[in-house]
Amino acid sequence: MIDMSPNQAPTLAEKTAPAETTSAIRLRGLRKEFGSVVAVEGVDLDIAQGEFFSMLGPSGSGKTTVLRMIAGFELPTSGTVELAGRDVTRLAPFERDVNTVFQDYALFPHMTVQQNVEYGLRVKKVPRAQRRERAREALRTVHLEGFESRKPTQLSGGQRQRVALARALVNRPKVLLLDEPLGALDLKLRHAMQTELKQIQRDVGITFIFVTHDQDEALTMSDRIAVFNTGGIEQVGTPSEVYEKPATAFVAGFVGTSNLLSGDSAEAVLGTRGVFSIRPEKIRIDPDLSQPAAVGEVSATGTVTSTSYAGATVRYVVALDVGGQLSVVRQNAGAPLELADNRVRLCWRQEHNFRITE
Numbered sequence: 184m185i186d187m188s189p190n191q192a193p194t195l196a197e198k199t200a201p202a203e204t205t206s207a208i209r210l211r212g213l214r215k216e217f218g219s220v221v222a223v224e225g226v227d228l229d230i231a232q233g234e235f236f237s238m239l240g241p242s243g244s245g246k247t248t249v250l251r252m253i254a255g256f257e258l259p260t261s262g263t264v265e266l267a268g269r270d271v272t273r274l275a276p277f278e279r280d281v282n283t284v285f286q287d288y289a290l291f292p293h294m295t296v297q298q299n300v301e302y303g304l305r306v307k308k309v310p311r312a313q314r315r316e317r318a319r320e321a322l323r324t325v326h327l328e329g330f331e332s333r334k335p336t337q338l339s340g341g342q343r344q345r346v347a348l349a350r351a352l353v354n355r356p357k358v359l360l361l362d363e364p365l366g367a368l369d370l371k372l373r374h375a376m377q378t379e380l381k382q383i384q385r386d387v388g389i390t391f392i393f394v395t396h397d398q399d400e401a402l403t404m405s406d407r408i409a410v411f412n413t414g415g416i417e418q419v420g421t422p423s424e425v426y427e428k429p430a431t432a433f434v435a436g437f438v439g440t441s442n443l444l445s446g447d448s449a450e451a452v453l454g455t456r457g458v459f460s461i462r463p464e465k466i467r468i469d470p471d472l473s474q475p476a477a478v479g480e481v482s483a484t485g486t487v488t489s490t491s492y493a494g495a496t497v498r499y500v501v502a503l504d505v506g507g508q509l510s511v512v513r514q515n516a517g518a519p520l521e522l523a524d525n526r527v528r529l530c531w532r533q534e535h536n537f538r539i540t541e
């Protein structure tokens with residue numbers, strides 16, 4: 184038995200050992216088959232308590248299926264789901280400390296906002312006064328005070344989305360699962376709700392698992408992102424890791440736009456073969472070919488084949504003399520460069536090209 188008496192000095196090992204932290208969610212070897220379709224394969228993931236974690240990927244890449252296995256709506260073909268250190272793989276949804284917010288909100292149309300938010304508590308037989316208070320608090324969190332007696336049809340899309348959020352938050356789950364919750368909103372409202380949702384997550388401190396196919400949304404909102412492709416995870420990292428250091432050609436192409444330099448062109452420009460990714464905004468374009476590259480930069484010459492003006496930025500596509508092409512994005516800070524059919528030199532810092540593992 185361990186002596187826990189207060190006057191016993193901790194050993195060096197105890198002092199230096201990291202604090203024991205249990206992941207909010209731990210997935211191991213997760214696989215899901217629907218008949219002959221393998222929807223999810225080999226997913227291992229640890230999500231920390233209080234994280235805003237996004238699952239990002241194209242349609243059909245398996246994000247929703249993973250979310251549904253965490254929620255308990257789907258049983259994995261193999262693998263395990265742990266919530267706060269407890270194996271819940273075979274438990275029903277209501278036996279798990281998670282709530283889900285769906286894209287279509289799934290509000291009860293005949294109930295008022297207040298009744299919708301209170302619903303989960305009524306099912307759990309929480310006393311009426313306590314129900315009222317907790318619903319009021321949840322509606323305050325999502326900035327919907329004063330809307331208690333409205334019906335869902337009398338609300339805007341953004342307000343309905345907030346009711347759905349309040350209805351989940353009122354249960355005080357440890358983990359909130361959000362399946363494309365902003366998908367039905369127009370772009371402006373979507374941007375406003377992104378900021379608001381992130382702020383709400385910070386305020387309540389609940390772990391949020393957010394499914395989206397919108398890379399800008401994932402980059403702006405998340406602490407970390409898992410990038411999905413064909414049922415598996417290509418990379419997990421912070422937004423800047425995933426953007427600045429894409430691990431695979433798929434991530435480089437899906438998260439932002441990227442150039443790939445490979446084969447003979449890579450050898451001629453970078454002095455080595457392989458596949459390399461370079462972000463268009465990292466490349467400097469110079470019509471003065473006599474200007475050498477600075478120390479630490481690599482450079483290539485070529486001809487501008489197209490120019491697209493996008494207001495704040497201008498994009499140039501340059502056919503390299505050594506073969507291949509690179510696209511360059513230039514901030515439109517001064518006068519735009521008129522470069523149609525021009526010969527140009529492209530320069531970028533060596534650390535801005537990344538070897539892709541594929």
Ligand SMILES: Nc1ncnc2c1ncn2[C@@H]1O[C@H](COP(=O)(O)OP(=O)(O)OP(=O)(O)O)[C@@H](O)[C@H]1O
Pocket residue numbers: 217220221222240241242243244245246247248249396
């Ligand atoms: N109930 C089901 N029966 C059969 N196949 C399914 C079922 N649910 C999902 N799938 C298939 O599994 C794969 C992954 O689907 P999933 O919905 O997880 O992808 P997703 O990345 O969430 O896509 P989206 O962004 O379009 O929602 C797809 O090929 C899909 O057709």
